[in-house]
Amino acid sequence: MLTIPSVTLNDGSAFPELGFGTYKLRDEEGIASIVSAIEVGYRLIDSAVNYGNEREVGEAVRRAGDRLGVDRDELLVVSKIPGREQGYDEAIASTEASLRRLGLDRLDLHLIHWPNPSVDKYVDTWRALVALRDRGLVRSIGVSNFTEPMLTRIIDATGVVPAVNQVELHPYFPQARLRAFHAGLGIRTESWSPLARRSELLTETVVDDLAAAHGVSPTQVVLRWHTQLGSTPIPKSSHSARQRENADVFGFTLTDDELDAISALERGRLWGGDPDTHEEM
Numbered sequence: 001m002l003t004i005p006s007v008t009l010n011d012g013s014a015f016p017e018l019g020f021g022t023y024k025l026r027d028e029e030g031i032a033s034i035v036s037a038i039e040v041g042y043r044l045i046d047s048a049v050n051y052g053n054e055r056e057v058g059e060a061v062r063r064a065g066d067r068l069g070v071d072r073d074e075l076l077v078v079s080k081i082p083g084r085e086q087g088y089d090e091a092i093a094s095t096e097a098s099l100r101r102l103g104l105d106r107l108d109l110h111l112i113h114w115p116n117p118s119v120d121k122y123v124d125t126w127r128a129l130v131a132l133r134d135r136g137l138v139r140s141i142g143v144s145n146f147t148e149p150m151l152t153r154i155i156d157a158t159g160v161v162p163a164v165n166q167v168e169l170h171p172y173f174p175q176a177r178l179r180a181f182h183a184g185l186g187i188r189t190e191s192w193s194p195l196a197r198r199s200e201l202l203t204e205t206v207v208d209d210l211a212a213a214h215g216v217s218p219t220q221v222v223l224r225w226h227t228q229l230g231s232t233p234i235p236k237s238s239h240s241a242r243q244r245e246n247a248d249v250f251g252f253t254l255t256d257d258e259l260d261a262i263s264a265l266e267r268g269r270l271w272g273g274d275p276d277t278h279e280e281m
């Protein structure tokens with residue numbers, strides 16, 4: 001079993017430097033993939049109400065305990081409040097429903113999935129997350145797809161700095177400015193779609209040349225780039241061998257020049273999900 005190192009969040013909790021994405025993993029096959037990831041060594045499991053797989057994640061956690069001896073407390077289960085369940089009371093009810101579907105008594109990290117600025121309920125939703133943390137239903141609280149002004153607004157309104165902001169981040173969209181802003185506030189960056197959903201990223205010459213130079217795979221080069229930038233990538237794979245490949249990235253180091261060469265692939269967001277305009281209910 002691989003050991004994935006951890007960092008400490010601004011609330012004192014340990015947080016893995018690399019986690020497992022579960023978007024599209026559903027049903028019995030999805031449960032098997034999540035159990036396999038836990039067997040490989042992943043401890044951070046990223047879910048969301050909108051993935052429709054909280055039941056599967058909860059079942060995988062129980063099976064990992066029964067079959068692999070991995071205690072629930074070794075795992076960090078993450079979910080996200082969808083746009084349609086934003087608002088103070090709605091977010092409390094949403095979180096209680098997530099816990100029921102998961103069959104767990106605590107989320108380790110809970111995020112506001114998208115800010116949905118036209119609805120303008122994310123400040124009240126953030127207040128609800130603070131209350132849920134105080135009640136012990138959620139250990140760490142954070143956001144996803146938040147911009148600098150949105151982060152500033154919730155911090156000014158509540159005095160509570162998110163532990164994590166999970167955002168689109170990959171070599172085509174390195175988010176240097178947002179990462180620097182996070183670092184100044186002690187917010188951990190998490191990278192969604194860290195492999196740019198596979199795409200042509202893995203056949204870029206710079207990525208392939210660095211893979212050959214370090215004796216690793218193109219995927220490992222990209223995921224090591226994330227961890228060395230100080231962001232936690234959450235690659236998704238349904239295949240055990242790929243899950244292992246993706247997690248096994250802590251045995252080599254890219255130089256600063258190599259990191260810069262990968263970041264030079266920048267071209268912008270790949271799917272048009274601009275948090276200032278994107279509405280995801």
Ligand SMILES: NC(=O)C1=CN([C@@H]2O[C@H](COP(=O)(O)OP(=O)(O)OC[C@H]3O[C@@H](n4cnc5c(N)ncnc54)[C@H](OP(=O)(O)O)[C@@H]3O)[C@@H](O)[C@H]2O)C=CC1
Nearest residue numbers: 021022023046192193194195196197198235236237238242
């Ligand atoms: N907060 C947010 O708004 C968002 C959050 N997310 C989260 O981020 C996670 C990861 O992002 P996701 O969009 O899934 O994309 P990823 O960048 O993780 O790419 C996943 C794709 O890459 C393939 N893949 C994975 N590993 C390898 C490998 N070693 N070699 C070749 N192909 C590989 C997978 O195929 P296969 O399964 O067949 O191996 C899948 O098609 C999501 O699952 C979700 O948890 C994603 C989008 C938005």
Ligand SMILES: O=C(O)C(=O)[C@@H](O)[C@H](O)C(=O)CO
Nearest residue numbers: 023048050113192271273280
């Ligand atoms: O996967 C997620 O968390 C999302 O927010 C997705 O809906 C993502 O934005 C997407 O796949 C849109 O096509």
